[in-house]
Amino acid sequence: MNHRKGYFILSLLCLTLFMGLKSSAQNIQIKGQVVEENSKQPLAFATVAIVDQATKKAITGSITDDEGHFDLDTSASSFYVEVSYMGFISKTIKTFDIQNNTADLGVILLAEDAEQLNEVVVQAEVSRNEFKLDKRVFNIGKDISNTGVSALEVLSNVPSVSVNIEGAISLRGSQGVQVLINGKPSILTEDSGSLGSITADMIEKIEVITNPSAKYEAEGTSGIINIVIKKEERKGVNGSVSLNAGVPDNNSVGVSLNKRSEKFNLFTQMGLGRRSRPQDNIYINEDLDDNTTLYNTGEEYRNEKFYTITLGTDYYINDLNVITLSGNYAFEDEDQPSNNNFQQFDINEVLESEWTRQETTEASNPKWQYELQYKRDFKDHEDHDLLISATGRSFSKDQNSTFNDETIFGADRDASQKTRTDFGENTYTFKIDYTKPFSEKWSIETGAQYVMNDVSNDYEVQDLINGNYETNVGLTNTFEFDQNVLGVYATGAYKNGKWGVKPGLRYEYTQVDTYLVDTDEDNSQDYSNLFPSIHTSYKVSDAISLQAGYSNRIYRPRLWDLNPFFNIRNNFNIRQGNPDLQPEFTDSYEITSIFEVGNTSLNFGLFHRYTTEVIERVQTSVDNVIITRPENIGTNSTVGIEFNTKYTPVHWLSFNVDFNYNRFVREGSYESTVFDFKGDQWNYKILAKLKLPADIDFEATSNYNSAYRTLQSDVSAIAFLDLGLRKKILKGKGVLSMSVRDLFESRYNEAVTIQDDFEAYSHRQQGRFVTFGFSYGFGKGDAMEYSGGRRR
Known part of the structure; x- marks a missing residue:
């Protein structure tokens, strides 16, 4: 280990020690898990808000992760918790036990709002960017410029990622990138042309991991890009279809069931x-x-x-x-x-x-x-x-x-x-x-x-x-x-x-x-x-x-x-x-x-x-x-x-x-x-x-x-x-x-x-590309421009 590496790791350990000491402040931690009442499936991206008892205004808030978990804290002394999700009946929690500055709300069940579901299609507007401990997540479906394009063009719109006209992918200016699909190497990432068979309609989100933990393969000197393909898990038959046409010749049909x-x-x-x-x-x-x-x-x-x-x-x-x-x-x-x-x-x-x-x-x-x-x-x-x-x-x-x-x-x-x-x-x-x-x-x-x-x-x-x-x-x-x-x-x-x-x-x-x-x-x-x-x-x-x-x-x-x-x-x-x-x-x-x-x-x-x-x-x-x-x-x-x-x-x-x-x-x-x-x-x-x-x-x-x-x-x-x-x-x-x-x-x-x-x-030089698209969702499915994210 050279001196530069050793100095950094020593500094990092000192920083973690400082953070550990600082974390002893007396803020109250609120945590729990949000799931659907009928299927018991986790609800990702549900909104959890801490609301002031007197003013009825939100003090802070968060969204649940892929497994429905949330973890946030507050210094307020008088508050209650509101949990909401579009298409579901919101729940207010005003009574809970606080032990060791922690309020564990356990499993919170949300029931579907049948009246609301009959009137509108659920289109979750999730945060475009999410920051986690060792990665950043970019939800794709709400970006209109991704309509009808391939995974390469989608990647070119992701922060920190660049794609040149030959399809070479760079992360923070370096081409030493490992590209995964659903967390694993794929035949579709072996060359840039193969990524053309993945269209934006199929992508739920893209994860950018600039500093992967030891859990991931060590391959890729500038980091990992993980393309997550949509897979809905809602009861019954759900699906969507998309049609795209473009100039130069760029025509495709996609179906998700x-x-x-x-x-x-x-x-x-x-x-x-x-x-x-x-x-x-x-x-x-x-x-x-x-x-x-x-x-x-x-x-x-x-x-x-x-x-x-x-x-x-x-x-x-x-x-x-x-x-x-x-x-x-x-x-x-x-x-x-x-x-x-x-x-x-x-x-x-x-x-x-x-x-x-x-x-x-x-x-x-x-x-x-x-x-x-x-x-x-x-x-x-x-x-x-x-x-x-x-x-x-x-x-x-x-x-x-x-x-x-x-x-x-x-x-x-x-x-x-x-x-x-x-x-x-x-x-x-x-x-x-x-x-x-x-x-x-x-x-x-x-x-x-x-x-x-x-x-x-x-x-x-x-x-x-x-x-x-x-x-x-x-x-x-x-x-x-x-x-x-x-x-x-x-x-x-x-x-x-x-x-x-x-x-x-x-x-x-x-x-x-x-x-x-x-x-x-x-x-x-x-x-x-x-x-x-x-x-x-x-x-x-x-x-x-x-x-x-x-x-x-x-x-x-x-x-x-x-x-x-x-x-x-x-x-x-x-x-x-x-x-x-x-x-x-x-x-x-x-x-x-x-x-x-x-x-x-x-x-x-x-x-x-x-x-x-x-x-x-x-x-x-x-x-x-x-x-x-x-x-x-x-x-x-x-x-x-x-x-x-x-x-x-x-x-x-x-x-x-x-x-x-x-x-x-x-x-x-x-x-x-x-x-x-x-x-x-x-x-x-x-x-x-x-x-x-x-x-x-x-x-x-x-x-x-x-x-x-x-x-x-x-x-x-x-x-x-x-x-x-x-x-x-x-x-x-x-x-x-x-x-x-x-x-x-x-x-x-x-x-x-x-x-x-x-x-x-x-x-x-390749020149201008124009694409027209139409998407339609059926059953409980959404049009394929939907960004994915929730699973129920």
């Missing part, structure tokens, strides 16, 4: 659609040795049809035992044409040659995922439980491409190539988690996980020679990748009114084997690591809370980081992997403060990340061919601030503001080049919501990402604007909506690389 009986909960999500993603590209490669320049302008498309279905059932053996069996199947049928024009200029900027390169690519991607889960609750405490699960994932790709080069002017560039890719990946995960509360203050979590990952990528390139296609042995090989990771963890938690602390430790053992079949080259690694974490929180008052945390993380190189064989779509800008890459390790620290001031909530945080064996994309140039390859280069130290706020000046207008700034110091060298430099970057998002007459909602989201430096390049700043409009119809059961993404077509990716022997410029 749920049937709940006493013993079974059956649920399904189905979706199908097609979308087109056109992209314009400009590349300029300049060789500084012979002063020749290559200009490349072109357009490429990713046209895809997608189908996805999720089926699952919960079987309630009894009140304490439930088995869940679920499966997901997704299929993508892709058509990826591209057309590029190349111009070669000499030292005097005279055109030497010109040619075109046309591509025809077709691919099919079937994906499976299945899971069996058993949960056991124990009678002694509602949070005492055992969870055992087994998950399997399978992803295949069958892709064939044809490339034709045709000379327009100058030297003969006529050529034809074919490529074939047969890809297969299978992943199996076995997991056990156990939670044991010893009292209302003390609890532990422990568990283990074993993940087996088996991948094979058979890639072949053929050149047309004398009328026949012949295999290019220099570009052809089969790459096999096997990785097994065993993890064991334990965390403890202590919570005493205002103050809580959660330390933990995780051990992981990793085995990695890579093998190039045709050339008989193999590379094996195995390593063991300990990953400590600690989180603490302190509630200074009803309006101010503090949180602090530390965790140690790892980023293991993926298949595409390691595989040296590449796609020749653009044979003058080539990307390839490096089988000798080592994993990155990051120490992550953060302190966050949360303020509630009138109609405004403020969140301010400081964070620091220190990463070793940093993986950077290094560019080299030979004869105007730019080759990009990942390498381990030195260390990176990042210090940043983060600011989030929600302000509602009037009931019909609200603002959400998210601001991030970080400054970094890079130190390292590669071959004979030293890469030591400093830089900074910042971004903001401002979401304005406006309620208009005739039950119409309007929102606008402004985004800005500053310019910043990378190891070799300077990336340009961008600003773009998204708009959304929504109109409720059919007594609220139906919703009409429209969204416009990148209104001014100003979102692009532009970078300049200047080195001693070459210069490179790139500009990639």
